[in-house]
Amino acid sequence: MTQDDEKFLRRAIELAATAREGGNPPFGSLLVGPDGAVLAEERNTSLTESDITAHPELKLARWAARELDPATAAATTMYTSCQPCGMCAGGIERSGLGRVLFALSTEQLGTLKPPAGPPSFRQEGPALFDEARVPIEGYYV
Numbered sequence: 001m002t003q004d005d006e007k008f009l010r011r012a013i014e015l016a017a018t019a020r021e022g023g024n025p026p027f028g029s030l031l032v033g034p035d036g037a038v039l040a041e042e043r044n045t046s047l048t049e050s051d052i053t054a055h056p057e058l059k060l061a062r063w064a065a066r067e068l069d070p071a072t073a074a075a076t077t078m079y080t081s082c083q084p085c086g087m088c089a090g091g092i093e094r095s096g097l098g099r100v101l102f103a104l105s106t107e108q109l110g111t112l113k114p115p116a117g118p119p120s121f122r123q124e125g126p127a128l129f130d131e132a133r134v135p136i137e138g139y140y141v
């Protein structure tokens with residue numbers, strides 16, 4: 001980790017603090033492009049916007065997918081105050097961002113908050129394979 005990496009991680013931690021000050025869960029993130037410039041910053045706004053998806057990592061992944069060409073996205077780093085959750089990791093994967101550097105790991109975060117309960121929903125499947133595959137066949141070829 002370079003001195004610039006530490007500087008940008010500290011900025012992500014500052015953004016986490018401002019999220020908390022604004023009445024939201026304490027998480028913040030930013031994107032730094034290939035030339036070292038800050039491209040965008042976000043903080044968690046899930047409570048003030050009543051949006052369960054308003055995590056900073058997912059907001060930045062969506063921004064990157066919209067605004068960056070694939071080569072720039074691949075050379076861009078997301079700095080984030082905590083390791084991205086599963087929802088955000090999925091968005092980051094689809095965004096084409098090339099690198100994520102986090103401060104707290106999910107395991108470390110777990111020592112600072114009450115334990116999460118078991119999943120509150122049930123997944124069932126697979127089902128109707130012959131019908132469900134029809135709209136997908138040929139799409140990715």
Ligand SMILES: [Zn+2]
Pocket residue numbers: 055057058084085086087088089
């Ligand atoms: Zn998340």
